[in-house]
Each structure stands twice: as structure tokens, then as C-alpha cells.
Amino acid sequence: xxxxxxxxxxxxxxxxxxxxxxxxxxxxxxxxxxxxxxxxxxxxxxxxxxxxxxxxxxxxxxxxxxxxxxxxxxxxxxxxxxxxxxxxxxxxxxxxxxxxxxxxxxxxxxxxxxxxxxxxxxxxxxxxxxxxxxxxxxxxxxxxxxxxxxxxxxxxxxxxxxxxxxxxxxxxxxxxxxxxxxxxxxxxxxxxxxxxxxxxxxxxxxxxxxxxxxxxxxxxxxxxxxxxxxxxxxxxxxxxxxxxxxxxxxxxxxxxxxxxxxxxxxxxxxxxxxxxxxxxxxxxxxxxxxxxxxxxxxxxxxxxxxxxxxxxxxxxxxxxxxxxxxxxxxxxxxxxxxxxxxxxxxxxxxxxxxxxxxxxxxxxxxxxxxxxxxxxxxxxxxxxxxx
Numbered sequence: 001x002x003x004x005x006x007x008x009x010x011x012x013x014x015x016x017x018x019x020x021x022x023x024x025x026x027x028x029x030x031x032x033x034x035x036x037x038x039x040x041x042x043x044x045x046x047x048x049x050x051x052x053x054x055x056x057x058x059x060x061x062x063x064x065x066x067x068x069x070x071x072x073x074x075x076x077x078x079x080x081x082x083x084x085x086x087x088x089x090x091x092x093x094x095x096x097x098x099x100x101x102x103x104x105x106x107x108x109x110x111x112x113x114x115x116x117x118x119x120x121x122x123x124x125x126x127x128x129x130x131x132x133x134x135x136x137x138x139x140x141x142x143x144x145x146x147x148x149x150x151x152x153x154x155x156x157x158x159x160x161x162x163x164x165x166x167x168x169x170x171x172x173x174x175x176x177x178x179x180x181x182x183x184x185x186x187x188x189x190x191x192x193x194x195x196x197x198x199x200x201x202x203x204x205x206x207x208x209x210x211x212x213x214x215x216x217x218x219x220x221x222x223x224x225x226x227x228x229x230x231x232x233x234x235x236x237x238x239x240x241x242x243x244x245x246x247x248x249x250x251x252x253x254x255x256x257x258x259x260x261x262x263x264x265x266x267x268x269x270x271x272x273x274x275x276x277x278x279x280x281x282x283x284x285x286x287x288x289x290x291x292x293x294x295x296x297x298x299x300x301x302x303x304x305x306x307x308x309x310x311x312x313x314x315x316x317x318x319x320x321x322x323x324x325x326x327x328x329x330x331x332x333x334x335x336x337x338x339x340x341x342x343x344x345x346x347x348x349x350x351x352x353x354x355x356x357x358x359x360x361x362x363x364x365x366x367x368x369x370x371x372x373x374x375x376x377x378x379x380x381x382x383x384x385x386x387x
């Protein structure tokens with residue numbers, strides 16, 4: 001049996017309330033709660049739709065919409081008003097209303113709007129098919145974005161699969177620079193229009209890069225990150241995994257908040273990036289312990305080392321601190337990496353024969369199938385023996 005669709009009615013005018021209830025009474029599987037939110041909600045799910053009756057007070061209805069957007073980010077907001085001024089309607093829609101109706105309600109248009117929301121909910125609930133890989137570094141400056149961008153580009157170029165790259169470094173995301181792009185839509189824009197979010201909206205909001213990957217940028221300005229919340233990120237990730245075979249997420253360094261936690265919970269594999277320095281290794285171990293305390297499965301978590309050098313700290317000492325075998329070693333190909341960043345072209349596309357690009361391609365193979373390169377993790381020692 002399909003789940004019942006709950007609709008909250010915040011309508012004080014008795015005649016209009018009865019009219020709306022009559023419209024909803026024609027639909028199967030719909031329960032209207034009135035008055036809402038004063039009515040006890042015990043036993044009911046959060047409403048999928050809230051219908052608001054508005055007078056000509058634009059400031060008042062905008063504040064009510066803003067409050068509901070915060071409390072019920074998943075709900076669609078319908079506004080009914082006798083106000084017909086185009087500028088009033090535009091401002092109400094900009095505030096976050098999904099639909100606007102005249103007091104002289106058109107029953108067919110109203111029920112069609114409800115069915116549209118129901119269809120979007122049913123579509124959004126379909127199972128995900130893609131795998132999600134998230135990358136987070138133990139401290140800033142370790143090269144997480146370089147690796148995330150090149151991994152996503154390698155997946156798109158080699159596998160010819162549907163690949164997405166999401167920049168979840170909300171206050172300092174700069175993967176758009178590494179891709180030499182200027183996206184028109186960011187994650188913050190999607191969250192500000194969350195009531196419109198479905199497969200089609202997400203798909204059209206993502207930029208298609210020359211490598212073939214689909215890219216969703218971080219907010220343009222640091223202050224815009226405040227409009228992004230965990231519940232919104234959860235839905236974005238669900239839709240992204242449903243639309244794409246592979247999803248790569250570049251996370252903020254050494255930060256676990258409601259947004260990154262949703263990312264880690266949705267991840268098939270979490271790669272904690274470190275180098276061989278004592279502070280970075282120590283932070284990587286602390287980050288791992290935090291994720292375990294937050295009930296992230298240890299089987300999801302892997303350590304990878306960037307700028308690996310055989311002259312650095314002994315790998316066995318690092319693994320002793322981490323209490324886990326390192327999954328992969330990325331080489332220190334500093335000049336080629338910097339050149340690719342300045343050019344805005346991922347190294348796997350611009351110079352696929354470079355040591356770093358070759359290493360990324362091997363990493364992608366092992367990331368997708370750990371048994372494929374069992375015993376090898378990106379570097380070889382004396383006489384070609386694997387490290």
C-alpha cells in the first residue's frame with residue numbers, strides 16, 4: 001500500500017478551507033490536516049504540502065514561507081491569495097512558494113499541482129544505482145581537490161560511465177578553478193530552491209565538463225554556505241546517486257558537520273587523505289576515530305597518502321599510528337600537478353602519460369575493484385617490488 005500523503009492547511013477563512021478540503025477529498029491516499037500547524041500531528045508524517053492563505057501583506061507571507069522552508073525543507077508550499085498584482089506573485093514565488101492560486105480556486109489546477117508533488121516524491125524514492133566516493137584530507141593543502149577532480153575525470157574518460165563531481169567544500173571550494181569552469185548554478189542555489197528539487201532540476205543544474213563528468217559547484221561566496229543544510233545535502237546525494245553510475249565528492253578538510261556526515265553516510269567508500277608528516281598522520285588518525293564514534297562503518301574508511309616519497313617517514317610507522325594498512329600512495333609529481341591546476345585541465349586529460357595521471361588511473365581501477373590490484377598500492381620499491 002502506498003504511503004499516505006499528508007497536506008497541512010493553514011487557512012483561516014472557513015469558506016476557502018471547505019473548498020480546498022473538497023478538492024483534496026477527490027484524491028485517493030491524501031490526508032488533510034486542518035488547522036495546521038495547531039492540529040496535533042501525532043501519528044502523521046511531516047506534510048508533503050502546506051497550503052497557506054495569504055492577504056496582501058507581502059512581508060508577513062514571506063516570513064511565514066521562510067520559517068516553513070527552515071522547518072520543513074522537503075515540503076512544497078502552496079499559497080492562495082486574493083492579491084493579483086504580478087509583482088506580489090513574483091515576490092511570493094521568489095520567497096519559496098511552489099505554487100500560487102487565486103482565491104477563486106480552480107479545482108483542476110489545484111489537484112494537478114498536488115499530483116505533481118506526489119509524482120515527484122514517488123520518483124525521488126526510487127532506489128539509487130550509483131556508487132559514491134568521498135575524499136577528505138587530514139589538514140588543508142594536502143591536495144584533496146586535485147585528487148577528487150582527477151579521479152572523477154578519469155572515471156568519466158576511461159569508463160565512459162555517467163560520472164558526477166560534487167564540491168562539498170562549502171566555504172572554500174575551488175574545483176571549478178581546477179576545471180576552468182564558471183558554473184551558473186551552485187549547491188547553494190539548489191538549496192535556496194529546494195522545493196523545486198527533483199531529478200530534472202538537479203540534472204539541469206549540473207555543468208557538463210569536457211571530460212564528460214557532470215559537475216556541481218560549491219557556493220560562490222563563503223556566506224552562501226549557510227543556506228546549505230544536512231537534509232538538503234541528503235536529498236541531493238540521493239538524486240545524484242540515482243542519476244549517475246559514479247559520484248565523487250570533494251569534502252572540506254578535517255571537518256565533520258551535518259552536511260559532511262550525510263555525505264559519509266551515503267558513501268560507499270571514504271578516503272582520508274594524509275601525507276607523511278607527523279601532524280597530518282595524527283589528524284588522520286583522529287578523524288578516523290571521530291567517524292567511528294559517529295557510527296560510520298570501518299569497512300568504508302580507507303587511508304591514502306599524497307606526495308609519497310620513499311625518503312619520508314617509514315610507511316610501517318605511519319600504519320601503526322593509523323592502525324590500518326594504507327590503501328594507496330599518490331606520487332609527488334608537484335610540477336606537473338601545479339601546471340595542470342594553472343591550466344585548468346585535469347592531468348589525466350592534459351598529460352595522461354605523466355606519473356601522477358598514470359597513478360590516478362591505477363587507483364581508479366583498485367577503487368572500483370580492490371581485488372584487481374591486490375597487494376599493489378601505487379608505488380614500487382627496489383627491483384620493482386611493491387611497497
